[in-house]
Amino acid sequence: MNTTGPADKGLRLIPFRGLRYVPERVGSLSAVTSPPYDVVVRPDGLHHLESADPHNIVRLILPQAATPANRHHQAAATLERWLAEGVLAPDPEPALYVYEQRRGEVLQRGVIGALALSSPADGIVLPHEDVMADVVEDRAALLRTTAANLEPLLLTYRGDTYGAPSGPLSGEPSGEPATPPGGTAGVVERALGRAPLLTTTTEDGFAHRLWAVTDPTDLAHVSDDLARHQALIADGHHRWATYLRLRDEHAATAGPEGPAGAAGPWGYGLVLLIDTARYPLQVRSIHRLLRGLPVGRALDALAGSFRVRTIDGPLPEALGALGDAAATGNAFLLAGDGRFHLVNRPDEELLARTVRNDRPTAWQRLDATVLHATLLDHVWRIPDDPEHISYLHDTEAAVTQAERTGGTAVLMHPVHEDVVRELARQGVTMPRKSTSFGPKPATGLVMRSVTFD
Incomplete structure (x- = not known):
């Protein structure tokens, strides 16, 4: 560099x-x-x-x-x-x-x-x-x-x-x-x-x-x-x-x-x-804990705008399914009710309405961009402040805290370092807490x- x-x-x-x-x-x-x-x-x-x-x-x-x-x-x-x-x-x-x-x-x-x-x-x-x-x-x-x-x-x-x-x-x-x-x-x-x-x-x-x-x-x-x-x-x-x-x-x-x-x-x-x-x-992910949003309500709000399917199996298996889905588009894993729910295949018209189009295509397609612009701001209407959202690096801790508090853990797939570096070179910042380097x-x-x- x-x-x-x-x-x-x-x-x-x-x-x-x-x-x-x-x-x-x-x-x-x-x-x-x-x-x-x-x-x-x-x-x-x-x-x-x-x-x-x-x-x-x-x-x-x-x-x-x-x-x-x-x-x-x-x-x-x-x-x-x-x-x-x-x-x-x-x-x-x-x-x-x-x-x-x-x-x-x-x-x-x-x-x-x-x-x-x-x-x-x-x-x-x-x-x-x-x-x-x-x-x-x-x-x-x-x-x-x-x-x-x-x-x-x-x-x-x-x-x-x-x-x-x-x-x-x-x-x-x-x-x-x-x-x-x-x-x-x-x-x-x-x-x-x-x-x-x-x-x-x-x-x-x-x-x-x-x-x-x-x-x-x-x-x-x-x-x-x-x-x-x-x-x-x-x-x-x-x-x-x-x-x-x-x-x-x-x-x-x-x-x-x-x-x-x-x-x-x-x-x-x-x-x-x-x-x-x-x-x-x-490069690892940083997960979100949505404190006031139960998993059931989160899933109901996604009807018609994302594909949702339940993953039968333990956390490693669910994360594997998330990785496979993320290879072809935006994907998230919701947890907090004792199960894992894969959320992917967003409605393209919804993305066009909610994601700003004055940024590079790589930025528009980031999972963190879609999470914040489409899901948090538009679908779930959750303010991005510490009272409503916590950011957790540890995957198991995110799931455990969601189950303990009745909230929803949104598990993310990591972004490739080359994408991060190229956006930074262009002077484009990613949504906060998009990546965890280690x-x-x-x-x-x-x-x-x-x-x-």
């Missing part, structure tokens, strides 16, 4: 003093980590993480209190206390961090750093989804109050291919001949030969390792390489919008200074950059406080 403009118009990733847990002060690194804030299944997952360790990072990213303001101030007070008690401590010098995740055959490696924030018109960082204003406001208030980037965004770019990356967890070559990589890929590969700063295995079975990169030559290689690239936001659109809002707030109250402009340290945001030419991401970085392994920059 290279840019064609001058090198100084690409990505600019700088070292920072990572804020990390002190292993001797916590039960285990695994016990204090968390999935990203929007992946935590609430309330069950939240309570589980809170009870795993009194210092679990969820107390910072999802603090619990009576009001939003109290939640944010509680997170700030907790962060300040953990720093004072030595539970968290900044690294002694600024660094970029090589980060590895591994589970079975899934291997992902990238670089964590502070990315200079760019305006959308610059085309350096490409979003592909819309955001919800209330979520951005909440995240901005949390980051503003804590003065910290508590979890990295996941960004992808297409680097140069120099041969296969090394595979085993030891970091040794896999046995296949490969040309030594250069640029950022070379820095990542060379880090594997050193002892990591930390290793841990989280509950989801992923093994995590982290290395600090401080050598000036290595830092220069990364800087020169990334300056030729643009990136796609794979995960973290609301956090990216939050970064931009806080940058603009601080730029408006300060004079020009520093390489990131008037915003100073607020002109950068914590990100994980993955080169998908070497480490392709997985594996996502574990929250809590490294954070960034603007007070240490």
